[in-house]
Amino acid sequence: MEIYRAHILVCRGTGCTASGSEPVMEAFEKEIEKHGLSKEVKVLLTGCLGLCELGPNIIIYPEGTYYCRVKPEDVPEIVEEHLVKGRIVERLLYKERAVEERMRALTDINFYKRQKRVALRNCGLINPEIIEEYIANDGYRALAKVLTEMTPQQVIDEVTRSGLRGRGGGGFPTGRKWQFAKDAPGDIKYVVCNGDEGDPGAFMDRSILEGDPHTVLEAMAIAGYAIGAKEGYIYVRAEYPLAVKRLEIAIEQARERGLLGKNILGTGFEFDIFLRLGSGAFVCGEETALLASIEGRRGEPRPRPPFPAIEGLWGKPTLINNVETYANIPPIILNGADWFASIGTERSKGTKVFAIGGKINNTGLVEIPMGTTLREVIYEIGGGIPNGKQFKAVQTGGPSGGCIPASLLDMPIEYDTLTQAGSMMGSGGMIVMDEDTCMVDIAKFFLTFTQDESCGKCPPCRIGTKRMLEILERVTNGEGREGDIELLESLAKNIKASALCGLGQTAPNPVLSTLRYFRDEYEAHIREKKCPAGACKALITYEIIADKCKGCGLCVKVCPSAAITGERRQPHAIDREKCLKCNSCFERCPFGAIAKK
């Protein structure tokens, strides 16, 4: 084995690849060659580190120095300074906003310090395209353990005792699901992995599949052993080409090494995995729709019971879990249920990966112990709200989740607390909103998504969400009527109660939760025809505050419709007839002389 004195880990997740990590990696290879360091320094690709906004991200070991926003032109300097002379390139270090201090190592910065990486344990650390790196990090040890030391029932008992609950949305106890599938009568059974991650902004499953595909394969094989299945299917979005590619490589490598296929590890256990690509329908993340899609039918849900554990793929008992759920399985087997259960809270064990986005400084992927408060996630890990704005609400659970207000910031994050607050865990989306966000507008935004993604099978979802959206449209257009709030509420409650599947039942959540916590904003839109946040175009007008206007003319330059006129060094004025409400002048004015009303 070659020994290197330094390793450069270049993140090649989708985020960093998009921001240009591929040329950075090439530049490193070239530069190292040039300096004759090829035998001393190794360049490696890894999966996602989580801080995608700061990409391309690289880490140099053994020091663990973390450089962000690295461009190819920075590479000669890093090689020259860091690798040759041993001097840190300060300007490329991450700067902690709170303390205005450059941080040297990833482990020093708040974003990582407070995380506990179980599902993401290998992401950003190993090369996902090389099975040996996974094996070197305890990979497939859990599979070996169950095959040689445990009975299927012992495996299920371990998972049950760990308290692991489904990470895909519903939060159903994983062990119980496995038990149902094991107990279901039938010779042929299937294991399915739900990788149809559809919540906008959520990418935890993608990061795991891209950064640590073997963990999912290993977990599925363990599940196959536990329930008595010989075949597994991974349903992954076709929009995740990198995940698909790495899964294909991983499956091939696992087969070559006898970790998939017949007679695994010489134990006689047989299990193989096949990929199925989704075509972009959000509803295919619903388990019965997903199974229909795998079977080649129209991807739409069917009523349960029968549950897939009894009657699933091709009518056979089928265990279906999400990517992140599977990623927790090997550590549970290796470290024990007690270890896992010691993380988190009474009713929500372990960790959860969240994709933080919206009006927050550190957007990215974080894995935190259950029970961490929203405040910790948003202010300590997420670095707070940009531009000194006030926090207003956080949406959890993706488009079907709800908006949680500032008064609940100290709420610990658990399945049940989120549900009580009118939201849900969902797959782990977390979108932060500041004072400029209109809550009626945001409810409309999420509903637009779910309405568009309705499969059309049941009327409450197909027509109900459309009617709700139409009401929200007229409210935000200043055409709201008395009674609209009540109409929205009765529709929302009915859809929640009567829609066929989880997508329909949760679609009204953004409306219900914003009505619960921000009802006054709805009332202001309807009664006063005002948008308190100044976000709904139809309800705002722009004015120049004469006292503050210096007559600099910058607003005139940016106005696309020539709506602003005025003498130089004299207060200007906006012609409301011509104004498009594009907000350009508001953003441009250095004196705060433009007012939105």
Add this chain to the structure above:
Amino acid sequence: MEMVTLTIDGEKVQVPKGTTILEAARKIGKKIPTLCFLKGINEIGACRMCVVEVKGARALQASCVYPVSEGMEVFTNTPAVRESRKITLELLLSDHNLECPTCIRNLNCELQKLAEELGIKSIRFEGEKHRSRYDDFSPSIVRDTSKCVLCRRCVSTCHKVQGVGVISPNNRGFETMVAPVYDMSLAQVACVNCGQCILACPVGALKEKDDTDRVWQALADPGKHVIVQIAPAVRVSLGEEFGLGRGAIVTKKIPAALRRMGFDRVFDTDFTADLTIMEEGHEFLERLQHGGKLPLITSCSPGWIKFCEHYYPEFLENLSTCKSPQQMFGAVAKTYYAQKIGIDPSRIFVVSIMPCTAKKYECQRPEMRSSGYQDVDVVLTTRELSRMLKEAGINLATLPDEEFDDPLGISTGAGAIFGATGGVMEAALRTVYEVITGRELKNVEFTGVRGVEGIKEATIDIDGMKVNVAVAHGLGNARKLLDRVKNGEASYHFIEIMCCPGGCVGGGGQPILNADERWELDYREVRGSAIYEVDRNMPLRKSHENPAVQQLYKEFLGKPLSEKSHKLLHTHYTRRSRYPEAE
């Protein structure tokens, strides 16, 4: 059988395990409203009208698919349940083309009925309606998706009952539309025009192509000699539209009604059914005795014919070359009959009253012009005739009994049973037996081929010769039967296939029963029994004994399978693609 005890609205009920809440409720006389539910065919829990509260369940549950369990407590009539059903129905109505008074299904619409039963007095929701399509390119079936409630009953019927599957949901969400692939017209895809989708539709989204105007015009044209034939199955269904009960026999009311409408002569397709038996019976004997292609498969059902052309072209040579009775009628009317009464065939206008929408397609096939003209000018379904009668103020129920006209109105019981599944087989056997043995058949009733079982098999002993026959009705059953023949799992001499479940009595042009009534009553059985009653009451029950048919051979055709017969009464078939032709 394992029994389960549950309570519904506090009332204890014991039902077998696997029963749904809807069925259990019905058992104790509780009606839960349904819309997408079509017993045995469409049980998908989509429309959410049948929701109930199940104690312990998070959301409301669709009772039509929710299985009962021991100790379950169900509530069917709580404020939450009632409100939910109302809102769902109002949502459906808010996206529905509410032209009810002018809709084909006015007063026979399940959506309308639900609105009444649930006490909908206003619709709280308003807004945009889904983009819709009016497709009337098919000669048989018209689709109007502005009225579609997406219950999928037509889809399940087309896929599961008929094994055709040319309609499916297209698009998604609010823009979902039941349509052929890529939103093509039914005329462009391998639809067999059976019209079973129409019978399944709870609203006016699917209907027959209306040809009543063309008939009114012909009747008003003094230059036209307008004659009409009526199919066997219509005499046991038309009365239903006039309150006479399911399967009421109105054979003798029909001539009275049609004369009052202004038809010059009223004839009977049963006459050419007898003629068909003469030709097809001899064709069977010919193939049997001279090594022809077997099994012989009947060819009376135009939906089945088109199905065979699209989906089982390997069986085209097995098809009898006989035209259907309706087309034989047209060909005979515009030749033999025209000569006989001395009217130029160009002046003769032939109208068919059929239980069938596929007949509208059949009469337009290019092969169906052996008289030199289109042999049958217009096909009306039972439903269209009933509408015309109502429009003309003719109440079938109060008319006197009258007879069909000579000579094309003379028939036997064998012709009548063409209307029920197994009937053609039975009629053929009655004649074939006597032709082979030269002896009188004492018991004419071959009960082994009767009834609503999907596939029926029988072996008939004709003087020591064992004739294996099979009967299938509904194309889904036809598929199963043909696949068995294809795979060598079964072997027959003679097969009868009818496109529609129950045979022609269950045709796509027949009066429509709502889902509730279909659950209570097997209309195929009721109308089928009536058909056999018609047969029992006929003085003659074997086709070869029909004096008018004998006369036709003597005066015009010569003998069965003669050259003239071949020209006028036989046809050929076309191999067709299952997929739309590339444009």
